[in-house]
Amino acid sequence: MPQVHRFEWRGLTGLVLRVLDDEHHILGELIEGPLPASEAGRAIRMSGSCCFVQTPNERVMIDAGLDADLVSRGLAAEGLDPDHVDLVVVTHGDQDHVRGLIRASGEVTFPNAWHVIHEDLWAAWVDGRELPRVPKERFVAALSPRIRCVHGGRCPAHGICVVDAPGHRLGHLAVEIATDGAPFLHVGDALLHPAFVRLADRRIPGEDDPGLAAATRRALLQRAATRGALVAASHFPFPGLGQIETPGGGFVWSPRPLLAD
Numbered sequence: 108m109p110q111v112h113r114f115e116w117r118g119l120t121g122l123v124l125r126v127l128d129d130e131h132h133i134l135g136e137l138i139e140g141p142l143p144a145s146e147a148g149r150a151i152r153m154s155g156s157c158c159f160v161q162t163p164n165e166r167v168m169i170d171a172g173l174d175a176d177l178v179s180r181g182l183a184a185e186g187l188d189p190d191h192v193d194l195v196v197v198t199h200g201d202q203d204h205v206r207g208l209i210r211a212s213g214e215v216t217f218p219n220a221w222h223v224i225h226e227d228l229w230a231a232w233v234d235g236r237e238l239p240r241v242p243k244e245r246f247v248a249a250l251s252p253r254i255r256c257v258h259g260g261r262c263p264a265h266g267i268c269v270v271d272a273p274g275h276r277l278g279h280l281a282v283e284i285a286t287d288g289a290p291f292l293h294v295g296d297a298l299l300h301p302a303f304v305r306l307a308d309r310r311i312p313g314e315d316d317p318g319l320a321a322a323t324r325r326a327l328l329q330r331a332a333t334r335g336a337l338v339a340a341s342h343f344p345f346p347g348l349g350q351i352e353t354p355g356g357g358f359v360w361s362p363r364p365l366l367a368d
């Protein structure tokens with residue numbers, strides 16, 4: 108059973124489902140170039156989650172984790188049925204975000220949902236190029252009838268829009284959900300850890316295009332700060348919800364668990 112965190116934000120209700128065991132890294136080993144000694148040896152903890160959001164009109168999953176059964180059990184524990192999900196937004200194609208889209212039987216986990224995916228990522232999947240450690244043919248065949256290809260700026264449902272967030276992986280998308288005030292902004296893996304909020308411009312060699320990923324980080328942080336958004340990030344320490352503040356001009360992560368009753 109995954110750990111589930113309930114939250115509320117300006118008329119939205121949501122769940123963050125913890126789908127991976129935490130990973131531990133040394134900050135200096137993830138970032139290119141020198142860091143102050145106090146930072147370089149710092150141990151950081153990364154979690155892994157996917158997210159469910161209930162808007163006034165739609166039930167939305169953002170990614171599906173590594174295991175369909177695990178995600179389904181987490182939803183069921185909160186009285187939710189995967190059959191009732193209307194929309195699944197795929198932030199990118201890494202297996203810890205997409206394997207849970209398909210059950211071990213080969214059936215889709217969310218059979219009544221449109222699956223929103225960047226058109227470049229879907230084209231790569233269909234060509235067999237970008238689907239590491241995922242059974243490609245079965246995966247593409249199962250999802251094909253339920254796919255809606257998009258690019259940044261498209262809004263696949265009322266108030267739910269995707270934002271191009273390139274650099275980390277091919278076709279990476281962020282998701283912004285409107286409210287009557289500040290939006291909810293899920294950044295996927297465009298921000299991997301709170302340390303990279305403060306160090307937004309530094310290159311992370313493990314990303315597909317580290318320079319482009321750094322530019323995307325800065326753009327998303329600015330967007331979040333300007334709009335006062337509630338930010339969700341897949342690998343921030345669980346539950347990975349917070350806001351971006353800009354004291355003195357730099358970006359600072361401010362956790363906001365926003366527990367619902």
Ligand SMILES: [Zn+2]
Pocket residue numbers: 201203204296341342
């Ligand atoms: Zn990831």
